[in-house]
Amino acid sequence: MMISSIAELISDRIGAMPAGERRAAQTLIANYPLIGLKTVAEFSAAAGVSSPTILRFVARLGFQHYPEFQSTLQNELAAQLQSPASRTLNTPSQNGGAVSPMLEATLDNLRETFRHLSDKQLADIAARLADRRGKTFLIGGRFTDPLACYMAAHLAIVQPNVFHLTGQESVWRDRLIDMGKRDVLVIFDIRRYQDSLVRFAETAHQRGVQIVLFTDQWLSPIARFARHVIAGRTAVPSAWDSSAALFVVAETLIGAVTRQLEADGAKRIRELEGLR
Amino acid sequence: MMISSIAELISDRIGAMPAGERRAAQTLIANYPLIGLKTVAEFSAAAGVSSPTILRFVARLGFQHYPEFQSTLQNELAAQLQSPASRTLNTPSQNGGAVSPMLEATLDNLRETFRHLSDKQLADIAARLADRRGKTFLIGGRFTDPLACYMAAHLAIVQPNVFHLTGQESVWRDRLIDMGKRDVLVIFDIRRYQDSLVRFAETAHQRGVQIVLFTDQWLSPIARFARHVIAGRTAVPSAWDSSAALFVVAETLIGAVTRQLEADGAKRIRELEGLR
DNA sequence: GGAGCGCTGTATCGTATGTTACGTATTTTG
DNA sequence: CAAAATACGTAACATACGATACAGCGCTCC
Numbered sequence: 001m002m003i004s005s006i007a008e009l010i011s012d013r014i015g016a017m018p019a020g021e022r023r024a025a026q027t028l029i030a031n032y033p034l035i036g037l038k039t040v041a042e043f044s045a046a047a048g049v050s051s052p053t054i055l056r057f058v059a060r061l062g063f064q065h066y067p068e069f070q071s072t073l074q075n076e077l078a079a080q081l082q083s084p085a086s087r088t089l090n091t092p093s094q095n096g097g098a099v100s101p102m103l104e105a106t107l108d109n110l111r112e113t114f115r116h117l118s119d120k121q122l123a124d125i126a127a128r129l130a131d132r133r134g135k136t137f138l139i140g141g142r143f144t145d146p147l148a149c150y151m152a153a154h155l156a157i158v159q160p161n162v163f164h165l166t167g168q169e170s171v172w173r174d175r176l177i178d179m180g181k182r183d184v185l186v187i188f189d190i191r192r193y194q195d196s197l198v199r200f201a202e203t204a205h206q207r208g209v210q211i212v213l214f215t216d217q218w219l220s221p222i223a224r225f226a227r228h229v230i231a232g233r234t235a236v237p238s239a240w241d242s243s244a245a246l247f248v249v250a251e252t253l254i255g256a257v258t259r260q261l262e263a264d265g266a267k268r269i270r271e272l273e274g275l276r
Numbered sequence: 277m278m279i280s281s282i283a284e285l286i287s288d289r290i291g292a293m294p295a296g297e298r299r300a301a302q303t304l305i306a307n308y309p310l311i312g313l314k315t316v317a318e319f320s321a322a323a324g325v326s327s328p329t330i331l332r333f334v335a336r337l338g339f340q341h342y343p344e345f346q347s348t349l350q351n352e353l354a355a356q357l358q359s360p361a362s363r364t365l366n367t368p369s370q371n372g373g374a375v376s377p378m379l380e381a382t383l384d385n386l387r388e389t390f391r392h393l394s395d396k397q398l399a400d401i402a403a404r405l406a407d408r409r410g411k412t413f414l415i416g417g418r419f420t421d422p423l424a425c426y427m428a429a430h431l432a433i434v435q436p437n438v439f440h441l442t443g444q445e446s447v448w449r450d451r452l453i454d455m456g457k458r459d460v461l462v463i464f465d466i467r468r469y470q471d472s473l474v475r476f477a478e479t480a481h482q483r484g485v486q487i488v489l490f491t492d493q494w495l496s497p498i499a500r501f502a503r504h505v506i507a508g509r510t511a512v513p514s515a516w517d518s519s520a521a522l523f524v525v526a527e528t529l530i531g532a533v534t535r536q537l538e539a540d541g542a543k544r545i546r547e548l549e550g551l552r
Numbered sequence: 553g554g555a556g557c558g559c560t561g562t563a564t565c566g567t568a569t570g571t572t573a574c575g576t577a578t579t580t581t582g
Numbered sequence: 583c584a585a586a587a588t589a590c591g592t593a594a595c596a597t598a599c600g601a602t603a604c605a606g607c608g609c610t611c612c
Contacts, residue, residue, distance in 0.1 A: 018589055034354045037313060040570060050591045055571070066570060077353070078310045100398070102528045103390045107383060114379050116305050118287035143429055146422035153419055154516060217306050224299060224324055231306035238531030239538075240430060248520050252378045255514030294559055316600060326561045331601070342600060343568090 005076055007032055009061055020049045021057040033073045040066055101237050106244050109233035113245040125212055125228050126256035132159055134182030139165040141197055144188035144243055147250055154254045158261045169196050181208035189220040190234060190241060201225050214246045281352055283308055285337055296325045297333040312349045316342055377513045382520045385509035389521040401488055401504050402532035408435055410458030415441040417473055420464035420519055423526055430530045434537045434544060445472050457484035465496040466510055466517060477501050490522045
């Protein structure tokens, strides 16, 4: 039999437990898994047994230390929380059609990403991007540079001084000389994080440039220098990570910035139309 | 304002935090709430700051001790776990403002787009793209070229002869000479449809090139030449159209192609790793 | 350019926590 | 029914964890 969760492990062995440990097991199952994350003292009090009984209980489950037991519980929780997809797999009845698992994962990623993103954060970033006293630079990594490109293409229409840094490293590295405190640098960087980008971000940060970072949930090292960090979920059933969540956040920001610059932007757009 | 979760509390105050504490906040949000349940040492290591910074961070959130902060997180988790419904109910309250419509619209667009897209269609296109007897060309319009670039970056890794047509029109127009019956041309074109792309597609079609078209629900005129048409929903409450649906379809195809070329692709990827 | 303030990390400290030894109670077995 | 074995709790112990004092540093504002 495949034991995948501590709960299963318990129900598997609860029959072979002495009375005290069984009470521990039952209280853990009843408030699974929260009691297990608290201290031994609290756990024992909730179960109405002594602390050593709790320790003997986790030892019987095969753990060396109590912290080890707690870590396992936490990882279990992490798996549940971070990939809501697993829940939909557990309850396969919701939408009968054989829809693409890729789509399902992406929808979850989007919801999760935005759940961790407040309106205020987005508004702050949009305000920063719409601030026309400084310049805006955008750059991305190997797979994410198209996102930078996409965002730049839109932003450049509603305001001046938007630059997509592309091409050879030596080229965009030298653009650092144009960057100062009033400027914003938008960086896209997901695993595997690129050294060149990190170095670039560090230097820019030292020059006082405000960095807006689009990254994955494991946070690029650039987060250390960033003024604003957007952490998107990237996990999908594929050999590649998905940048869809970051893409949608980018579109959302594009929309917000455009709205803020509406008055001036409309004028610009009319001028642009005239140029064709 | 009603603060009901620590996540809200953080996003409310993150703007007024010094750099180190902000990094703590960002890592907590990115792996919410699991990092917060671990020890101060682990939390600080994950955030790349020192332990006192973590303690100052939780103090700023209004907690007296670190354990008090952890208890609050645990209770939050308990509430979520015991009634999964509350989880979805929390969602609108957390970002019920101006952002949600954008996300909601995008989610709808994704569902609608895939609803009109059969597994078989996707499989057919993937098979066509994975066919290595011919070359694959990708090109996009003004705002969609980044999508072509994104797709090309991935496809070029798992197979040879993938070319992203970019730069000046005269440059890629001349590449027509390399295209024949066994080749595939992937075109991204949404409103306002670009004449240059339409002409390009027509000529390619006359040369017998297989065209895969990514367009919006109103169908670019290129559709009449295309072997496969993917019509994505693009309507969002913004001044711009959304390419998110097309982006996700592209990612799905990338995944499918990769899976088909798994055997050879793995070898290629190993070779590529060796080149670094 | 200098003085003051605020932020951050290092090192130290006290304590809460997990752990263990041992004695008592309870059950099991011949 | 007696004797042994197992189970359980009390109490002492050691560790590791959170908390704090302090010094260095960068930043801002005169």
